Amino acid sequence: MAPRDYIIHPSEYDLNTVIADIEEIRRWNMQRFEMEQLTAIVHEDAARGLCVGYKDLTRDEFWVRGHFPIVPLMPGVLMCEAAAQLSSYYTQKHNLLDAKVIGFGGMEDVRFREPVVPGDRLVIAVERVRVRPKAMIVCRFQGIVRESIVVDGTIKGVPLPVDYLLQAAAGSAGGTAAS
Numbered sequence: 001m002a003p004r005d006y007i008i009h010p011s012e013y014d015l016n017t018v019i020a021d022i023e024e025i026r027r028w029n030m031q032r033f034e035m036e037q038l039t040a041i042v043h044e045d046a047a048r049g050l051c052v053g054y055k056d057l058t059r060d061e062f063w064v065r066g067h068f069p070i071v072p073l074m075p076g077v078l079m080c081e082a083a084a085q086l087s088s089y090y091t092q093k094h095n096l097l098d099a100k101v102i103g104f105g106g107m108e109d110v111r112f113r114e115p116v117v118p119g120d121r122l123v124i125a126v127e128r129v130r131v132r133p134k135a136m137i138v139c140r141f142q143g144i145v146r147e148s149i150v151v152d153g154t155i156k157g158v159p160l161p162v163d164y165l166l167q168a169a170a171g172s173a174g175g176t177a178a179s
Contacts, residue, residue, distance in 0.1 A: 139157070
């Protein structure tokens, strides 16, 4: 049985009150198409360092066909990606790292407690633990389906060197075209 020590109790937010839809999420996060793992943001509390959003899972998810064909289960890595995207949204919106893009810095103590399947609404809650400006943010996260904690852990976000990556990509593309 999953623990009941919620980061934020479900009674403290309203899943029907969307404060950021997919277009607003896209203002802050770069993921697009099948890599978008958030549907909406429903709660923010800057004083407590909390943010809550969700991902509505459909039978059209790219992983349904192959993970697993008989019983589709949301891959754990995508649950973690949803938490990372929520953390990134919160970090970018509040300019906590003064970075153009936030990337994965690491994860700790991640536990998958129950399966998540198409038709579920995966509610994600993140709580800021600490911030080192321009270096790293650490957040606790939980994924909840029907008031059961299905995944939890700690996630770290770090600024990505976007300018360097763009130069490397341009150089790589240039080298490929000349070959």
